[in-house]
Amino acid sequence: MKVDANFRRRAVADEDVRRLNSTIVSRLSKIDGIFRVDDVARRVVFDQGTGESAEANLSPCLIQGIRGGISYASRRLGAIRDHGTSDDFIRLELDLDLIDYLWFVADVFPAVVEAFEAYRSTTETDEDQMVDDFEKIIELSRLEKKDILSRDGVFRIQSVNYFDDILCRRAFGIGSKEVVARLEGHVYVVREIGDGVFFITSDKPVAGPETLIIDEKIKRILAGK
Incomplete structure (x- = not known):
């Protein structure tokens, strides 16, 4: 793989x-x-x-x-x-x-x-999903006038992620310390690194429909739902 x-x-x-x-x-x-x-x-x-x-x-x-x-x-x-x-x-x-x-x-x-x-780092495992996401990101960035691909948002939670405090506040509306607190017990690994949050969603690389399921779950947790 x-x-x-x-x-x-x-x-x-x-x-x-x-x-x-x-x-x-x-x-x-x-x-x-x-x-x-x-x-x-x-x-x-x-x-x-x-x-x-x-x-x-x-x-x-x-x-x-x-x-x-x-x-x-x-x-x-x-x-x-x-x-x-x-x-x-x-x-x-x-x-x-x-x-x-x-x-x-x-x-x-x-x-x-x-x-x-x-300030942000991810792993990417599904090339088809990446291509599909890219087209959606470009359209969303145009509509919202934000740099969703990099500095202003997180479109897709991946298998492994790092987001610094500035990006957390822009993307999720909460600081990186609060992201750590909300994710504890819900992901394979989560901890602070520098002024950001590092987390692994599972003990194996995730691809296909499972990516969408985990993405939705993490975003729901970060939204406090």
Whole structure:
């Protein structure tokens, strides 16, 4: 089974992207078990790009069963705004035939959240559902004039999720501490990480109709119903 793990970080205008990349790669290199080489900082290839974006390819250094990299938003003057177009990304593609799911989501996922200083992170297991959701998100964002895909809302609760306090307040109308309190006893894992909430809905990846059932359940709990 293939799973995508996506991590989004709010870009800051005055950051030096090359220096930021070195810091992030250094932090990631300390996560146990995901890299197959010791000198990660030297081996990761960073592409500064032309100023609109930059990226770092992590795949040559990652263990078998994990591929991915980091993409950085444009830091051009005036380009940064409170919108998902100003997000930095880490995207990791997981092959669950080669790596242990629970090890990744319980140990590695939250460590990447902290290393990357992400404000939202999820796993995605159902490509067809993702395509269907994307079309609905675009229409809803247009109608509500909100960035529902990233900074203003949560359209779909996934198998594994991290939302910082700002996103919790925008998406659910409550802070991350209250999200933790409401979810305790209703999900497989829930705990605070930094200024946000990390939770796993079940001990296995969820796809198909079960995704919709869990999504509805979690949103009902967060709404206090």
